[in-house]
Amino acid sequence: MKEEKSFVKEITPQAEDFSRWYIDTIKKADLMDYTPVRGCIVFKPDGYELWERIQEAMDKRFKETGHRNAYFPMLIPESFFQKEKEHVEGFNPELPWVTEAAGEKLEERLALRPTSETMIGHMYSQWIQSYRDLPVLINQWANVFRWEKRTMPFLRTSEFLWQEGHTAHATEEEARQETMQMLDVYSEVVEGLLAIPVWKGQKTPSERFAGAVDTYSIEAMMKDGKAVQAGTSHYLGENFARGFEIKYLDRDNQFKYVHTTSWGTSTRLIGAMIMVHGDDRGLALPPRIAPTQVVMIPVGPLKLREKVMEAFDPLFDQLKAAGVRVRADLREETPGWKFNEWEMRGVPIRLEIGPRDVENGQVILARRDTGEKITVALADAVSAVGKLLEEIQQNMYQRAVEFREAHSHYDIDSLEALKQHTEEAEKENRVAGWVLAGWCGDDGCEAKVKEETKFTSRNIPFHPPVQKESCICCGQKAAHTVWFGRAY
């Protein structure tokens, strides 16, 4: 039997060093491992399973909204990148290149895709001839590569997994509707499944996707107050259509360029979920995504175990039959050791049964989110678990909303005030959070805010809690109300 051990001692407290807390937690919970390839991680089974559940939820919604999956080549000829000027400038610095294959030097270098607008644009130009061929609504699940300097497991890795939707439409209106629809799908899944509240909004021009006319995002606040861009949806206008000659013959017998969109979410959602819900005891998983929703642990002296199991086993079967993802921990370790381990792994409910509980016809439910212990009648356990899982899901979302609200600032209206705010937060080791501020629309003001405070524009929320009147930087009339914050 192993000694009782508290994982708390092995995980750096969030307040001490949030990044170390994050790394300690994901390593301890066995979600990932580093590899000898720079910036590339292994998604271990407990981490990959989170991705599988995200995929399942997203894929279902994509199909319900009329999309189909396909798969395009990962290798993209260098010349393809030249066809959209902003696109090549945006991605060129991050590309890995295949230059040799099967013992021979290639005539043209092939990039590992950072995103597939170019390859897919090329194919769409072959497939689309007539208005009858539109819209084209395709999604791809794939690995992508961005050779970045600073990496962080899940949030920013050289290779990551994602989905990228690419659609082509006859009109701007329809393409813009698609762009918005997919942003809605993203926020539904991220809020509903991952219990992460997000702000939907538009990116400022300087933060736009390379080659897009308009970029929209959902933005989430982590427990250190930093932002994660949790999904983006782009209206690409005719930019890629012109670059790749994607034209169709319209009803009026005119050749016209299509309007394209693209939209993506990635394995960084795993990282965001961890940073939104985790605490000093480790992971905390929202019930809807948790691979194990309930862990059942028998307690009390071993000599009375047999009696306990007479109640334990049927309850396990009933929970399973009710569709609960339940797991029984019958290992030889002490209950205390097991409690700590499953807390660290983020399982939403721990269900304890001991000899006394059997006598009294009851079980104990311990909530991961609040630490609360509830006694329920054995006969009602299945329905109580079902209700509690839903309650925990809602509570985790609500707490994330409250945390975000507590660290959103609406009264910081000058660069000086923002500098003072961030400096004080740093000195006092407080979360600086986000600032909702006015912005005149000038790139220079945005750049100055970034330079002096490391706060970048997150997005221009569609429904800001308040409208701001003047630019946080120059004090001129605000054209937009913008969320500013530090970002991953």
Add this chain to the structure above:
Amino acid sequence: MKEEKSFVKEITPQAEDFSRWYIDTIKKADLMDYTPVRGCIVFKPDGYELWERIQEAMDKRFKETGHRNAYFPMLIPESFFQKEKEHVEGFNPELPWVTEAAGEKLEERLALRPTSETMIGHMYSQWIQSYRDLPVLINQWANVFRWEKRTMPFLRTSEFLWQEGHTAHATEEEARQETMQMLDVYSEVVEGLLAIPVWKGQKTPSERFAGAVDTYSIEAMMKDGKAVQAGTSHYLGENFARGFEIKYLDRDNQFKYVHTTSWGTSTRLIGAMIMVHGDDRGLALPPRIAPTQVVMIPVGPLKLREKVMEAFDPLFDQLKAAGVRVRADLREETPGWKFNEWEMRGVPIRLEIGPRDVENGQVILARRDTGEKITVALADAVSAVGKLLEEIQQNMYQRAVEFREAHSHYDIDSLEALKQHTEEAEKENRVAGWVLAGWCGDDGCEAKVKEETKFTSRNIPFHPPVQKESCICCGQKAAHTVWFGRAY
């Protein structure tokens, strides 16, 4: 309204040129497209959906047998390949290399994975310390690269999609059981879902996976008599464990090497399914994998359409509610045009309803596999469809078994006889098929058969229909009974 058109005219007959038939069919049925990257195809939605169904069936069985999914880096350092001598020799000639990234030359070249034994072996050496850590049962769904000279859509492409299972065990016995178990899983899915009969057996040493102790395969016969290796399962012994130092401390306090296995199936299964079931009218999809199982087409004069739809719509809903993947074709094209199109796309059942049928309370079911038309009562249509789908699935499997049997030769016992057989088949444009023959076990004899007839050993079946006594090449005593055939 488009003219009636017969796709038959646009698809080369199988007997005329099987390869051209194959390409015509997969292009016409919109399963794939070529790309500007050598040997890389697009898996278009209708092709990719077939892969999604294969994935779903395989993944379910992998999980039922205790495996979990993970994801490992695609880029593999060159030095990793050097650690298993046979492995590097086997794969080196086919590797594409990343040599530059983010504007800088890399210190060490990185290969695009052709398979992941090396990367996974490296990680397992970190993860496995004690007998308590075993077995490790992991599968990965991923893209892989083999830069081959001759390519063929689905069957052999530079980039393809696959799953690769990688397991580590304490003992040889357990690892060998795993190897066999996964071969069984493959044959169950390939026979059950894809209606492709396979021979399970062992590969000869010359056809072994690079680095394996023993390789087992399932082999399927295409309609041109050629073979497709539809899945492989390898017992890797301690080869990779020694190369990557994957050792564990056993109960007896000794450090020991683990025994590893790997096993894979890929998107080539799509190609195999097409070549086993397709005919001169195009695709023919087994009901269990068909994205659309039933296509409903209203027939008769347009002015009576409204009346037809009164029966059509409720039946559509009933079929859908019964879990049938049904599609209604209400386009303006003529019924004849639609019939041809859905036949070409391989939909197992066409359901026709016209005004007369409504009057008589009946519908027509047309089978794709036999061309037969059956009249059933409207009231019984749902259950009739369910039964017929199952019957078609069985019939397609049975016909494939019969085709294979009709083109399996048991009485060709010398190289001369085999040469004569293949020459005659070629002259008369007949399918040469496979030959079950004795083999003495000498690599030279196997090589000579290949050189003179292009027949390669497919596998040594576990349960050969007959046991052969003498080697087809040298006439000496046979050590094994082997399937020989030409292969993709």
